[in-house]
Amino acid sequence: MSFDPLHLSPQGRALLSRRNFLHQAGLTLGGVGLAKLLAMDGLLAADTGRPAAASGPIRPDIDPRRPYAPRKAHFPAAAEQVLIIYCPGAVSHVDTFDYKPALTRYHGQKPPGVPAVTFEGPTGSIAKPFWEFKPRGQSGKMTSELLPHLGALADDFCFVHSLHTQTSAHPQGENFFNTGFTAEGYPSFGAWVTYALGTANSELPAFVAINDPRGMARSGKNNFGSGFLPASFQGTDFNAKHPPANLARPSAYTPADDRRTSDLLARLNAGHLERFPDDNDLAARIATYELAGRMQMSVPDVMDLSSEPASIRQEYGVESGTELKREYAKNCLLARRLIEKGVRVVQLFNGSDPSGGNGITNWDSHSDILKTHAMQAEIMDQPTAALIADLKRRGLLEKTLIVWCTEFGRMPFLQGNGTGRDHNPDAFTCFLAGAGVKKGFSYGESDEFGAKAVVNKASVYDFNATILRLMGLDHERLTYYHNGLERRLTNVHGHYIKDLLA
């Protein structure tokens, strides 16, 4: 089944980045030439260009001069934007949202079936939840006192309790959750979505990664990178404290210098373009300089939290609690402002690699979970809950999907040290909220100890397929040709979970 050069997708032809004349006057094609270009730009078509093909890749129709222009979804989208709140380190599901009374009954015992060794070493006995569970809201959902602010919003959440993953190591787990592969170098979720859909706001990046005040998570840039997709679709990383690199005008230049640089550049480029009038890449490059100029205004503007009223700052917790919490709260405010401005994908991190911080860097809690989870929860709970409540109040959840997630769960039993819980790849909980999903709903179950997902098991592929579906994308048809394969966010697996959809 060699690719027939004549089998070209009509979509995405404009992404022939350079030397693309197809948009001009319907030119005839030297078939092989076009095919070569399509392949070069990862646009090999398998669907032969026939209209309404029922399967096969759907190529986004990307205008190289405006790679971020909004594009049509595969089907009507429930959610136009997505806010991912990612909690590196693995949040203990049995201490937060997955209520397991059996743990209390078996507390201190080591029944048969507990493995001798898990990720970090020898195991200890079963431990009851470190925080009390209480019923919340109309739904009566049982959640723990570790996250009371989030618990109060349980009626808005759509929990998935039956998640399981492929690895019990953090970096691979982060990679798997955010890119669909445990190895590095694959496009992140945000890159896939912006590649497919572009963005509504042309003044701001399409995909923003807000790193934790303590630094990047363990997989670093891989969590929001573009992998082998064009670099245009990588996440731009900045947070409330640190603007994007090289955004500001250098101190060596005055505003007038900047203007003169741009004017001279425009003149030089215009002259050059005359010699290569057909070259869209050159035109695209000129356009990005204009966009960069606009970003120099719009990004500082969106980062400026001073206009936020005191009541909002208080609600988010910008003025109270630990330094780390206040910084994270500012990131939450920034996230809301970005969503408000129409940024397509915002990925907000609550935790870093294990080297920064002040005794606590992320949710990893191999020892003294009582203390470490509490410290991390103090940072995450109030600001995150305020962010979700604020978005709801402003009506933004009508079109925005919220995804709260982590790479895996923690064990129902303790480690040999008797104070911490080890990694559990076989069961963990995440929740969705907002556009397109059920409210006050819980899907799937882990076993009576929270050790393994058993009822309506949901893989990370299924979870990601569902988020794509909510964004109007078919996870099997959002593909990119790389190195011999049509690559997907979900590899060759996964089904979207219909039950989660409102």
Next chain:
Amino acid sequence: MQTHRLKSAWLPLLFVAAAAAAAVDFETEIKPILSKRCLECHGPEKQKSSFRVDGRLALLAGGDSGKPAVVAGDPAKSHLMFVLRTNDPDISMPPKGDRLSAAQLALLEQWITEGAVWPGQMEAVATKPVSDHWSLRPVVRLAIPPIPARGAVDAFLLAELTKQGLGFSKPAEPRALLRRASVTLTGLLPTAERADRFVADHARDADAAYRALVEELLASPHFGERWAQHWLDVIRWAETNGSEANLYRKNAWIYRDYVVRAFNTDLPYDRFIREQLAGDQLGAGDATGFLVAGPHVPAATVGQEPTAIRQARADRLDEVMQTLGASVLGLTVSCARCHNHKFDPISIKDYYSLTAVFQGVEFGGRRPELAPEHPRQQRAEELHRQVQARRAQLRDRLGVWSEDWGGYSEFHFPARQTQALRVEFASNYVSVDELEVFGPADQGRNLALAAAGTSLVGDQAMAQLRGEIAKANDGKFGTEGWKARAEKGAKTRPWVEIRFPHPQEVDRFRLSSNREYYFETDYLAGEGGGQLPPFRLLSQRPDGTWQEIGDTAALGRKVKADPLLRQADEALQGLIADLNEEGPRHSFVGRFIQPVDTRVLLRGSPETPGDAVPPAGFAVLGGDLDLDSSAPESVRRLRFAAWLTRPEHPLTARVMVNRLWHHVFGAGLVVTAADFGKAGMTPSHPALLDFLASEFTAPSRPGAQPWGVKDLLRTLVLSDAFRQDSAPSAEGLRRDAGSALLWRFPPRRVEAEVIRDSVLLASGKLDRSVGGRGFRIHDVKKTYAQWQVTDNHGPQTWRRMLYQERMRRVDDKIFTAFDFPDCGQVSAKRAISTTPLQALNLMNSDFIVEQARFVAEEAVKGAAPSDHAAQVRNGFRLLLGRDPSAAELAASVEVARESGLPVVCRALINSNEFGFLP
């Protein structure tokens, strides 16, 4: 792809013989089950998982899983029975409707036990896999089309162009041609002076001037740097592991230097491949960095679960497969890791046979094996001679002296015969991973090894948990060592006696605390390689009493006090440091381990091992290496390398000439440069590709070196196709919009490296030194921290970007945005994208601000201070290699007057023309 030669001869005897066992009747009892429950998806209509049930051979062969569905006589090994019985929802069969009944299962099982008799098909024999896919067929050299042309390349191209009513464009103007050839061959823009000279030469004799230019560029030391960059891209080579800690791979860059040297010295490509696969056996130990080019997860991040440890090892071997597949084979080998390849005739057995070739390869470092003529070895010899001279000085003046070799310390003393040595440490705590003793008889033989019969004795009371004294002479370096602690204020501090089995002549004592850590890690906060306390060394007299040989603390004081001694000591330490930097030393170029048996891992999982496989190449290409699983480690790689570089191998030459074409013309004849399989593209000019492949392995020019890369590149860049203009034409665009037929030279964007290097060249700041340790842009970090970029623009970074330490997934905050690969996945070609971050970085970064100023400083030279026009002209010549037009001059002079010349240079660096290959 299995093909079946079915014989239709009816074999009544066999059938009758089976039937005589009074058992299952195929036609009435088995065939109905298969027809009803399996045939819809696994028959003539559909072949899900490439599996069919409508023939005995098909059943014996099985499908994508790589397991035979039926093993005659052995239901337990028959995958068919497994999928019919398993409850695993992913693989249980049939996927819809009821499960097969117990009675049906019993029938099938009995049928298999009885030999799976299928009347009429018992003599059918599976032939070995064959393929008619173009890239797996032999290279065929066709006649050069009889078209008037400069050379064969042009004739093949014109043959296709004329079919479309097209021809080549007019020749490119000399400045464009110079820029094109310079960037293509060396990755650097020409200097303004070179441009003037070329234009003048070109006016006299265009062809001669261009030929001379090409020779000059091919001979440039920067040629190897440019082509090494392409090769390192494909195999995603980097100087960190990736994964969580993303640790630095110490001295990995000696492999980068190897690749640069290979291209510069025009090492024949077959030799280049053989050395990268088995350089340890060929005097090029630095070349095996190829094998461990990919990322890997270090043990600490894998965790302690045995399943995770096995999976991680399988993943590391797969990285080797990906490297080999993308770079040399041009096949997506890894697709056969879990099941037979969906498109290409590579079976899961082939995949694991190939992993068997590399079963002895492990990620890590070793001291590279270098031939005597290797430059690094030659330098080491020279330094060794100087070290000996300095030692002689110290021997004369002191008798005993210490040497710090970084990973370990040595104490030298006059040779003496003794049956034991005693070391007394001058601190309460000591941690030693290994101590060694050498004598004059054999400077390389460690006499302290337990394996040599030597025993260690220490104070039991000071022993620490898991720090047994025997660990100090077990021949193993690393975190496991002897650890001893004396109580605070105790009279006796840690000591050890080294008792030889019989008296030995000794003259050197060596010890280290964690040699492996020193060798393997770098740039980590709080890791100094482990400090050793001072000690006193004694030897035992025949009567059992002890005599002091030396005391390192006292020795240190003595050296410090005497200027002459201090000078001699410092000179020696300086030489040792040079030797550690420039000689062969422990480097991340892979290490070799005892290979274990290789098994097919069903569904890619180490938890479901299948049949054992021998080391071999692909069956479809006759990959039998005549080896079994007892074959020595290095023999596997050597023999595979020989198989891979046979001139008649259909892929090796084709893939490389296509890669060279790709980097010269911007797209390969096969556009999918790393996939020559069925999912890849077919060649645009098959005859030309084969002509070049044949010319590569068997050059027609008398005396030409087979597999010569420079020769092949010379052929390409001397063609008219390369020398023609790149401007568009209406007719060309109408018939071949992508310029794939090469009616013009296709212009394109240059890579991150070309932009950065050329800016430095224009500013006069480029340090052109070739090779050696790279420059750093990041901090010293804690083990599990992320790298932070701390200086991406200072003077130490003013080398070619090839020498910027290549860190996986680290954003350098300037040029990474220009589609610089993140080195996570193999990358046969870089994406070319346009993002506002590129614009911001190239307008506002410290690097550009500074360099724009430096270019301006260069441009001012030779122009009167008030002569803005001359300065602007110089700026244009430095960056764009041409004079400005009248309008450009006027506009630029105005900017220079108002904002200064640096602002003009900043605009020029950002111009499309600067980053464009015309």
